[in-house]
Amino acid sequence: MVETDVKIVYKRPAGFTDRVTHYCPGCTHGVAHRLIAEVLEEMGELNNTIGVAPVGCAVFAYNYFNFDFVEAAHGRAPAMATGIKRTLPSKTLFTYQGDGDLASMGMGEIVAAAARGEQITVIFINNTNYGMTGGQMAPTTLPGQKTSSSPLGRDVETQGYPIRTAELLATLDGASFVARRSLHDARSIRMAKRALRTAFEVQKHGLGFSMVELLSICPTNWGLNTEDSRKWLAEHMLPYYPVGDFKVSTAVSEMKIGGN
Numbered sequence: 001m002v003e004t005d006v007k008i009v010y011k012r013p014a015g016f017t018d019r020v021t022h023y024c025p026g027c028t029h030g031v032a033h034r035l036i037a038e039v040l041e042e043m044g045e046l047n048n049t050i051g052v053a054p055v056g057c058a059v060f061a062y063n064y065f066n067f068d069f070v071e072a073a074h075g076r077a078p079a080m081a082t083g084i085k086r087t088l089p090s091k092t093l094f095t096y097q098g099d100g101d102l103a104s105m106g107m108g109e110i111v112a113a114a115a116r117g118e119q120i121t122v123i124f125i126n127n128t129n130y131g132m133t134g135g136q137m138a139p140t141t142l143p144g145q146k147t148s149s150s151p152l153g154r155d156v157e158t159q160g161y162p163i164r165t166a167e168l169l170a171t172l173d174g175a176s177f178v179a180r181r182s183l184h185d186a187r188s189i190r191m192a193k194r195a196l197r198t199a200f201e202v203q204k205h206g207l208g209f210s211m212v213e214l215l216s217i218c219p220t221n222w223g224l225n226t227e228d229s230r231k232w233l234a235e236h237m238l239p240y241y242p243v244g245d246f247k248v249s250t251a252v253s254e255m256k257i258g259g260n
Helices: 029-042 057-063 077-087 099-105 107-116 165-170 186-204 226-240
Strands: 049-053 068-071 092-098 121-126 175-182 209-215 244-248
Touching (some): 049 057, 057 068, 099 121, 099 165, 121 165, 165 175, 165 209, 165 244, 175 186, 186 209, 209 226
Parallel strands (some): 049 092, 092 121
Antiparallel strands (some): 175 244
16 A cells, blocks of 8 residues: 555634534535634634624524634624624624515614624624525525525515615615625635635724625425526526625725735
């Protein structure tokens, strides 16, 4: 037997713990988690970060990240993050919120935090339903989309239109960086990581509120396999929720990322 050198090209980020996931097969919460862990490790912020997770599929996020984490009431993560950041301004604070949490229970909280220009970063997972509690219709559910609480499809005449949260928050003066990316394919995931890096750099430079919305799949509640879920996202979610940068302040556009 000939011994050869083995080169490690990919490994678990230092920001991750060695735990078995509780997420459903195919769920892209895990992808989002890894991107966050990689970005914070690359920035050297792992020992300086505090994450905030509210109720939702990510309620156990603290099990997976190898840094400080706290739990907030449903929709109240921005308020908790605001309090911690104002008390410990040198810390990097981020919230990790789903669409049922941020765009419904916590819409008032997120709008107020963005309007105030709080120095926090928000990661917003949009999978168009309440994932944890059985796949009910959420503020982001698409017109005609069937859920456990809209079995005939979302009727916009009686249930209103989906909320485009990124576009909404981008209108607020306190928001410095607001973007939307997707997690349905490799190219989109790379773009999502760059947006997350920018969002955390905005906070590091003290430039105000930042948010990255990540379009995510939910195979279990959508009733699709993983591959078909990715196709469904591309075909149905992207037209209604286009990816892009919706708010980039002048200071952010001039910001030097990573010292480059």
